[in-house]
Amino acid sequence: MRRTTKKAxxxxxxxxxxxxxxxxxxxxxxxxxxxxxxxxxMQAHTTTDSIQELLPQFEEMTGIDVELEVMPQEEMFxxxxxxxxxxxxxxxxxxxxxxxxxxxxxxxxxxxxGPYVEKTGYDIDDFMPGYLNSLSYQGKLYGMxxxxxxxxxxxxxxxxxxxxxxxxxxTKEEFDEAVAKLDAAGIPAIVYRGAKGHGMNVMPWTGxxxxxxxxxxxxxxxxxxxxxxxxxxAEYYADLLKNHSVSGVESFNWDQCQLAIQQGxxxxxxxxxxxxxxxxxxxxxxxxxxxxxxxxxxxxxxxxTVASGFAxxxxxxxxxxxxxxxxWALNKxxxxxxxxxxxxxxxxxxxxxxxxxxxxxxxxxxGQWVATTIEALSTCPADYRPRIVxxxxxxDGIATALSNVMQGDDAQAEFDKVQENFKDLKYPDYEMFNK
Amino acid sequence: xxxxKKFIKFVTLExxxxxxxxxYPGRIILLLITIIPTVYALYLxxxxxxxxxxxxxxxxxxxxYIELFQDERFWNSLKVTLCFALISLAAELILGMxxxxxxxxxxxxxxxxxxxxxxxxxxxxVVVALFWKMFYDPQFGNLSYFLSLLNLPxxxxxxxxxxxxxxxxxxxxxxxxxxxxxxxxxxxxxxxxEPYEAARVDGASRWQTFRYITFPLMRSAVNIAVIFRFMDLxxxxxxVYVMTGGGPGVSTETLSYYAYMNNFKFLDVGYASALCIVMxxxxxxxxxxxxxxxxxxxxEGE
Numbered sequence: 001m002r003r004t005t006k007k008a009x010x011x012x013x014x015x016x017x018x019x020x021x022x023x024x025x026x027x028x029x030x031x032x033x034x035x036x037x038x039x040x041x042m043q044a045h046t047t048t049d050s051i052q053e054l055l056p057q058f059e060e061m062t063g064i065d066v067e068l069e070v071m072p073q074e075e076m077f078x079x080x081x082x083x084x085x086x087x088x089x090x091x092x093x094x095x096x097x098x099x100x101x102x103x104x105x106x107x108x109x110x111x112x113x114g115p116y117v118e119k120t121g122y123d124i125d126d127f128m129p130g131y132l133n134s135l136s137y138q139g140k141l142y143g144m145x146x147x148x149x150x151x152x153x154x155x156x157x158x159x160x161x162x163x164x165x166x167x168x169x170x171t172k173e174e175f176d177e178a179v180a181k182l183d184a185a186g187i188p189a190i191v192y193r194g195a196k197g198h199g200m201n202v203m204p205w206t207g208x209x210x211x212x213x214x215x216x217x218x219x220x221x222x223x224x225x226x227x228x229x230x231x232x233x234a235e236y237y238a239d240l241l242k243n244h245s246v247s248g249v250e251s252f253n254w255d256q257c258q259l260a261i262q263q264g265x266x267x268x269x270x271x272x273x274x275x276x277x278x279x280x281x282x283x284x285x286x287x288x289x290x291x292x293x294x295x296x297x298x299x300x301x302x303x304x305t306v307a308s309g310f311a312x313x314x315x316x317x318x319x320x321x322x323x324x325x326x327x328w329a330l331n332k333x334x335x336x337x338x339x340x341x342x343x344x345x346x347x348x349x350x351x352x353x354x355x356x357x358x359x360x361x362x363x364x365x366x367g368q369w370v371a372t373t374i375e376a377l378s379t380c381p382a383d384y385r386p387r388i389v390x391x392x393x394x395x396d397g398i399a400t401a402l403s404n405v406m407q408g409d410d411a412q413a414e415f416d417k418v419q420e421n422f423k424d425l426k427y428p429d430y431e432m433f434n435k
Numbered sequence: 436x437x438x439x440k441k442f443i444k445f446v447t448l449e450x451x452x453x454x455x456x457x458x459y460p461g462r463i464i465l466l467l468i469t470i471i472p473t474v475y476a477l478y479l480x481x482x483x484x485x486x487x488x489x490x491x492x493x494x495x496x497x498x499x500y501i502e503l504f505q506d507e508r509f510w511n512s513l514k515v516t517l518c519f520a521l522i523s524l525a526a527e528l529i530l531g532m533x534x535x536x537x538x539x540x541x542x543x544x545x546x547x548x549x550x551x552x553x554x555x556x557x558x559x560x561v562v563v564a565l566f567w568k569m570f571y572d573p574q575f576g577n578l579s580y581f582l583s584l585l586n587l588p589x590x591x592x593x594x595x596x597x598x599x600x601x602x603x604x605x606x607x608x609x610x611x612x613x614x615x616x617x618x619x620x621x622x623x624x625x626x627x628x629e630p631y632e633a634a635r636v637d638g639a640s641r642w643q644t645f646r647y648i649t650f651p652l653m654r655s656a657v658n659i660a661v662i663f664r665f666m667d668l669x670x671x672x673x674x675v676y677v678m679t680g681g682g683p684g685v686s687t688e689t690l691s692y693y694a695y696m697n698n699f700k701f702l703d704v705g706y707a708s709a710l711c712i713v714m715x716x717x718x719x720x721x722x723x724x725x726x727x728x729x730x731x732x733x734x735e736g737e
Contacts, residue, residue, distance in 0.1 A: 248573035
């Protein structure tokens, strides 16, 4: 008797619970994820600041509570990598950069985003295809680009005048000539990343390596990092930094490169396109209005395309709410707002890059900058560095070899060593850059 | 009733069995946080275990160790670690002894001096490393600024193979000499006064007093300092991470940093575990043979 009443009661309760859950969802179709809490990890970046500022709007609009964790880039990568490897459900949305795409996707740590895009009809056609590409693995999309950059040559026009150089060097010969003239005038010619790291000294070297006819893998898919081009590039790279740069450049990361040109200590810098907003900021820079922008000289190096994006971990608890956040954080209004309110000129939407407001604010050197950026973005490959699962290890090997070459070691011997250490790497599908 | 009494005695540490109450909790905690992880690391070190390629996980017995002993980078990091540890240790001991001797005398403003000297040790190592990195910076650093005032050439310590490690040894000496001085000072203050009086009566010189009385009596304090510092120096990692990332090349890459790279960057947990086990063995061997022998020996008082 008792038992039956209990059962009946339980049934009643369950029924009311079911009704209870249905009603609010029905009542507010606009807020299907009301009350959910998502955890997001992002790197410290102007974009992140702007998202943080606008966050209350999103929370009000959707009822989703967002806990945003902000960390410096390297530490954030370390932390997310470990969290993903451990299969933790700590984060619902993570941030990663293109060099992790293969590793994360191959290990099945992050969700394929294609189905999400389809389900919600998100306008991904507005994103720059190069960025989407760089966050895709084997033709499937795994990340939504937050910011992206290419690389270009930035030069101090005043110093160029002093040294008697007319306009930006367009070829390697002109570039070497410019370096010689700057030497003669006693002006340090160029800085680029010299610190050891797969995203540091490997970046400028790779551009030279590929431009000088090298390729990461040969036609059979075998690693080919001890080729003549690799050695020539390393020697050229080391010579420029050792003999034509400022002191201490051997340990410069991109931040220090930016400081060096921004403080007028060097004539040229080859680095990220988004340096411009800080070089042209009168509060920080001593060379406002004296910067010229040009594509990297032909025959010297090619530029890179890199992008960082949002991804949803496979183990996340609130994937749909996470996707809701990603859509909002990267929509046109959010991106435009972050560009206009902060020093941030690396949006990933074509419509933002083409908007009048954007072009008005970032009209550096009479539009030279925007034009160069767009040109660079359309020519620079995403597989600048090979996006393979073993990249971090291989990249560290190359970085160490380059660092040793800078110290005067023999380039051929150093790159032979890297080749020997990674001789088992084989990627027959690798698309050769210099066919 | 009797049971209850017994229990109360047990809990209030009055029963002869009460040692269990003190012994076992510590044992269990030690087991959980030290012994089980170590055994697990040993287990991992016998596997190919890469977090990025979990599919390929397999038992490979000693393969990781064999690879390790053929790994040029491992031998290099061992060399760097030992070089760093021995030089720093020697310098810290000598300087620490001088500071301790100075502080044990009656000097003016002793309290202030003591506090000031201890300051570097209290700062978080990462902050210390950042501070020194900035200090060494050839463009914006204090060192280059002061040297340029004197029209001296600006050194670029962290960018060259020959100077990077010495530059970091200086950081470690700056940071940890106070710690050594503190241990030695407490040793000095605990010394008996009688031998000194006897020495004075016999007309011993200052150097003789130090050489034949202070030094032998201080041996156990010195040993404690040596062992503690050596263990710390051997696993040195934070300064490397912040200041050079192991560069230029691999000239400042220590064992700990190489293990970190393998584990957290390359995700090769098996290989990193093997490296850590080897490190553990080295520290154990050194501390046991060297430490035990000297620690257990009676000070030679003639």
